[in-house]
Amino acid sequence: MTATVLTGTELAKAIQAEAAARAEELAAAGRWPHLAVVTATADESSAWYVRSIRRAALKTGLECTVHDLGADAEPAAIHEKLTELSADPLVHGLMLQTPLPSGTTLEELASAIAFEKDVDGANPLSLGRLASGLPAFAPATAEAVVALLDHYKVPLSGRQAVVVGRSTVVGKPAAHLLLDRDATVTICHSRTADLAAVTNTAEVLVAAVGRAALITAAHVRPGAVVIDVGTNPTPEGALVGDVAPEAAERAGSLTPVPGGVGPVTTALLLRHTVLAADRAS
Numbered sequence: 001m002t003a004t005v006l007t008g009t010e011l012a013k014a015i016q017a018e019a020a021a022r023a024e025e026l027a028a029a030g031r032w033p034h035l036a037v038v039t040a041t042a043d044e045s046s047a048w049y050v051r052s053i054r055r056a057a058l059k060t061g062l063e064c065t066v067h068d069l070g071a072d073a074e075p076a077a078i079h080e081k082l083t084e085l086s087a088d089p090l091v092h093g094l095m096l097q098t099p100l101p102s103g104t105t106l107e108e109l110a111s112a113i114a115f116e117k118d119v120d121g122a123n124p125l126s127l128g129r130l131a132s133g134l135p136a137f138a139p140a141t142a143e144a145v146v147a148l149l150d151h152y153k154v155p156l157s158g159r160q161a162v163v164v165g166r167s168t169v170v171g172k173p174a175a176h177l178l179l180d181r182d183a184t185v186t187i188c189h190s191r192t193a194d195l196a197a198v199t200n201t202a203e204v205l206v207a208a209v210g211r212a213a214l215i216t217a218a219h220v221r222p223g224a225v226v227i228d229v230g231t232n233p234t235p236e237g238a239l240v241g242d243v244a245p246e247a248a249e250r251a252g253s254l255t256p257v258p259g260g261v262g263p264v265t266t267a268l269l270l271r272h273t274v275l276a277a278d279r280a281s
């Protein structure tokens, strides 16, 4: 058996087309949707993401500014930049890239992102509301996981879902969103005792670790739907996921990297920014 490939490009295009139409109307009304991205890292996969955000934003008719503070930025300087952009009436969406310089965390800094501009759902207020079932922007990646499953009509209610990874950006919010859809959710992390035993229970398996080929065929329950969130740069300059190619022998379907979760994440971030601009007075 070879797995069906669940690409994200078509869904991303549809989301972007809708965002583009609304962005044009808003721009005509003098409210050009503007996404500000703050980064303080030399991490390669973050750099890939920032490039793809900029490219997609310009194509969609959004303004996008990148504020690169450098990998040795002081936490106070990052905090100050977020506070400044939170107060800037021309900025509608604001996100802070991970990873961050040692000595600080996204969790510590994200309170400085104004709730209504928190288009990547990083502010603890957004995350708390998400966990409480109240309206808030979800982290775009976590939302992309569920959006892809919906796009391919994968049933979630009553099914066994396993998320590998527990970061604030992906693993935890993805687990919340799957739980909201009535899946039975298990979260794995670096201390999980027997990863393959747990992942073999998964009808839906989400890999969000950041380690190439961590998930092998032996981790996959035959016929499972596998969502590969990982984006790992190779020495040759390519990008690979967390799921080894051989896993396709056991999976029923599988998202590719590149061309899977990534483009949907980017498109949702733009959709959130347009929504934030729409709500701004």
Ligand SMILES: NC(=O)C1=CN([C@@H]2O[C@H](COP(=O)(O)OP(=O)(O)OC[C@H]3O[C@@H](n4cnc5c(N)ncnc54)[C@H](OP(=O)(O)O)[C@@H]3O)[C@@H](O)[C@H]2O)C=CC1
Binding pocket: 045, 046, 098, 141, 144, 164, 165, 166, 167, 168, 169, 170, 171, 188, 189, 190, 191, 192, 195, 208, 209, 210, 211, 214, 229, 230, 231, 232, 261, 262, 263, 265, 266
């Ligand atoms: N395609 C997309 O749209 C996006 C892709 N990404 C990519 O997803 C990946 C994960 O990102 P992110 O969540 O930010 O990464 P983090 O490094 O913040 O989190 C990684 C998680 O994986 C867990 N982990 C590490 N090693 C193992 C292991 N051997 N077995 C099981 N779990 C393990 C960690 O556990 P512990 O908590 O115990 O340390 C941690 O919870 C990266 O490749 C990133 O680039 C991220 C966002 C969007």
Ligand SMILES: Nc1nc(=O)c2c([nH]1)NC[C@@H]1CN(c3ccc(C(=O)N[C@@H](CCC(=O)O)C(=O)O)cc3)C=[N+]21
Binding pocket: 045, 046, 048, 049, 051, 052, 095, 096, 097, 098, 099, 120, 122, 140, 141, 169, 231, 239, 257, 258, 259, 260, 261, 262, 263, 265, 266
């Ligand atoms: N606060 C925060 N939120 C994030 O969501 C976040 C982050 N920090 N830090 C870095 C990681 C990494 N990440 C990627 C998202 C999309 C692609 C992506 O679109 N990749 C394309 C390939 C790249 C391209 O073609 O330009 C694809 O998979 O097809 C890659 C990487 C989000 N991250």
